[in-house]
Amino acid sequence: MIMIAPSILSADFTNLLKDIRDVEQANVNMLHIDVMDGHFVPNISIGIPVIKSIKKITELPLDIHLMIIKPERYIEDFINAGGNYITVHAEACLHLHRVVESIRKMGGKPSVALNPATPLSVLDYIINEIDMVLLMTVNPGFGGQSFINGMEKKIWELKNKIQKENPRVRLQVDGGINMENISDVVKAGADIIVAGSAIFESRNVKETIYKLRKKAEGI
Numbered sequence: 001m002i003m004i005a006p007s008i009l010s011a012d013f014t015n016l017l018k019d020i021r022d023v024e025q026a027n028v029n030m031l032h033i034d035v036m037d038g039h040f041v042p043n044i045s046i047g048i049p050v051i052k053s054i055k056k057i058t059e060l061p062l063d064i065h066l067m068i069i070k071p072e073r074y075i076e077d078f079i080n081a082g083g084n085y086i087t088v089h090a091e092a093c094l095h096l097h098r099v100v101e102s103i104r105k106m107g108g109k110p111s112v113a114l115n116p117a118t119p120l121s122v123l124d125y126i127i128n129e130i131d132m133v134l135l136m137t138v139n140p141g142f143g144g145q146s147f148i149n150g151m152e153k154k155i156w157e158l159k160n161k162i163q164k165e166n167p168r169v170r171l172q173v174d175g176g177i178n179m180e181n182i183s184d185v186v187k188a189g190a191d192i193i194v195a196g197s198a199i200f201e202s203r204n205v206k207e208t209i210y211k212l213r214k215k216a217e218g219i
């Protein structure tokens with residue numbers, strides 16, 4: 001089954017409750033929350049207080065994408081705030097294995113993100129310890145960017161690696177996914193689709209999610 005994870009980065013922050021109710025009614029599988037520190041990426045987004053508030057109003061699993069340097073400083077806080085999947089960037093961790101281990105110990109589902117130019121080999125000695133890989137298909141930092149050409153090949157290569165080395169790992173893709181390319185990324189092997197602008201900037205959020213799911217499932 002293909003999972004859909006709306007990225008609230010493109011939601012209306014003055015009307016977040018409404019946007020969350022809309023995506024819940026469209027049966028999405030998790031909420032993707034982008035945390036940016038202005039150092040790892042050239043943008044600042046939202047943090048722990050907002051996640052705590054979201055946790056109080058939804059049962060959806062919270063998928064926390066940490067685009068922050070040295071995420072080990074805040075793992076406990078993000079788990080206590082209600083994070084379920086905790087994704088750290090391989091490029092942002094000096095001791096990736098230790099960070100993943102601490103996410104697991106604290107009760108989170110550890111996940112590792114890779115920037116578009118980062119080779120899949122960084123996963124070689126960590127793939128057995130994680131629940132998900134987040135493959136960036138844009139350079140992280142902003143919503144609404146275009147999917148980078150050639151990333152389908154990387155998705156396909158990652159899918160093969162996962163099947164060989166740890167088939168329990170989920171493959172999440174994030175960045176520039178829309179109605180036009182969702183079936184290609186699913187064909188290449190993606191299991192979890194993050195979409196921000198394609199969902200929240202559309203005229204009808206619920207209808208867009210239904211259509212994305214139909215395309216993803218080839219119906």
Ligand SMILES: O=C(CO)[C@H](O)[C@H](O)COP(=O)(O)O
Nearest residue numbers: 140141143144175176196197
């Ligand atoms: O991590 C991200 C940006 O760094 C976002 O999750 C991603 O860009 C989603 O937005 P869109 O679907 O509009 O590209």
Ligand SMILES: [Fe+2]
Nearest residue numbers: 007034065174
């Ligand atoms: Fe993200």
